Amino acid sequence: MKVIKFGGSSLASAQQLEKVLNIVKSDPDRRFVVVSAPGKRNSEDTKVTDALIKYYKTSAANQDVTGIQNWIITRFHDMISELGLSEKLAQNIAFAIQELAKIEIEGNDFAYDAFLAAGEDNNAKLIAEYFQKNGLTARYVHPKQAGIIVTGEPGNASILPSSYDKLEELRDSDEILVIPGFFGVTAQGQICTFSRGGSDITGSIVAAGVKADLYENFTDVDGIFAAHPGVVKNPHSITELTYKEMRELAYAGFSVLHDEALIPAYRGRVPLVIKNTNNPSHPGTKIVTKHSGATFPVVGISGASDFVSINMSKYLMNKEVGFGRKVLQILEDLNIRFEHMPTGIDDMSIVLKAKQLTPIKEQEIIDQLTRKLEVDEVSIEKGLSIIMIVGENMKNHIGVMETAARALSQSNINLEMISQGSSELSIMFVIKTEQEEEAVRSLYQAFFGEK
Known part of the structure; x- marks a missing residue:
């Protein structure tokens, strides 16, 4: 049925x-x-x-x-x-x-x-x-x-x-x-x-x-492609994705399917297939809870723009109990949600969607971080894009990060931040927006160019 x-x-x-x-x-x-x-x-x-x-x-x-x-x-x-x-x-x-x-x-x-x-x-x-x-x-x-x-x-x-x-x-x-x-x-x-x-x-x-x-x-369209066809010429179509992979790709710019639409089908364990009304014989892309067979370590590459980063430094930050909670409380009080939060021992960056910030909120964030939390330095960096390489099978392959970093380096693309979750489902790179399309093309060539 x-x-x-x-x-x-x-x-x-x-x-x-x-x-x-x-x-x-x-x-x-x-x-x-x-x-x-x-x-x-x-x-x-x-x-x-x-x-x-x-x-x-x-x-x-x-x-x-x-x-x-x-x-x-x-x-x-x-x-x-x-x-x-x-x-x-x-x-x-x-x-x-x-x-x-x-x-x-x-x-x-x-x-x-x-x-x-x-x-x-x-x-x-x-x-x-x-x-x-x-x-x-x-x-x-x-x-x-x-x-x-x-x-x-x-x-x-x-x-x-x-x-x-x-x-x-x-x-x-x-x-x-x-x-x-x-x-x-x-x-x-x-x-x-x-x-x-x-x-x-x-x-x-x-x-x-x-x-x-x-x-x-x-x-x-004939399903989902491994990269945006407007950025990469004739990218190959993906035969099968897991719900988790699709969620990551949809978040970072794949707009074929409304990302909230995944939730009921995922929870109901109903497989989903994206097909083309104008080419119904094409098998399309199937979205499943678990891959049915072997797959490449990377299944798709996506990019999304209009991000900003709040960057702060404070000496001995890691020694201060509750510092991260206090930072997030400032954002919550301003009705701002964060996307990513890479950290070091004395540094923290919070990546947000740019549309959430207004000049008044920007100044309020800087004032509160400086006054309440006494950070040594704080800045807001704009014009950022997120690039995601996605694949559940990455965790079983050595060298994925090396391949990605080398490809970006060879294209003279500077990395602002790198983040990978514990699931190893995706790797996120934050770069300047003007380099977004070149980054996607470089990564596509690195992972799919010879396949």
Whole structure:
């Protein structure tokens, strides 16, 4: 039994929906279909979700919404007409889009989520009818009916553990169930979305809930590559990754899959495969709890920018009980989370996402470290990138660090910091952002160039 999720590019037009239909028809085990809102039909087009954001902002500003409202309705109506679906469906979707304008926005924390969720919700209705018209026994299921009950955190909902019992009941259905992604319903009945890209999360939740044998995530690429194709020319595709490896790569820039989507499937021990709607015969990349056979020590290389480092020194720092806790308390009080914390006996660096710092917070951190903790030196270094080499099999191979360091040295790339966790799953290098792409290319050549 399989749960299958289609992204926005896979559902952008009538032509793309024909591919989706053939994919679902080709395998009777594909019984749960999670869908996104229609994406771009071409590079100049607008995603339905982006149009809904504009619709919300226009409505919130008490401006005329007729133009953007009609654009969204027409977008759905065009697909309905091309696919030969019913006028009743077109009317129902038009009514649902128009009703959004009646939502009270002032003082309503969930209004924005209700607007955004309309893309997935109405697309699921359309796709269910399209499947029915083409001989599939299919049915649209609203997340509330499915049992996707979530916490009341607008734009950042989490599934409630009790939801999984309700979801498991869906296993008994003989129909293909079409479920809109991206949102759930709170216990009080409010529409509440996951973080952006959250249709991946819905697919993962459904897969875990129904105890699927496989969760297939269809997008517009042939799986995951060992490095970013925009940086490395024709990188090889990865056949198999573990969840832990995928988590590391997603953190450092691999954006094929929403990283939060890994959690429910991982905990439910459901294998996940990323496949291409436009090339469904390609095996894609499978994500599993444990590798099925031998693998290279390094499976992927990724880079991410926009990091800063708070660097501090204090003589005999290691003799001072509670020093690290006090530093982290300063950050916590400013609502700042840290990413990495390399240390020496008298030195400590804390790596953060740059967007967390404002000029006021920067000055407050420096003042508190100087005044409260009496550090000898403190500075904030900006314009940093993180490069990760990832592979669970690294711990069984000698010389991985040497190979990486030599490759970076030969490319005249200076290392600001190096960090490796106790699991030996990944090695992190912090470098200047202007050298990020060259570092990724050098490391790719070192580990994959001759393979």
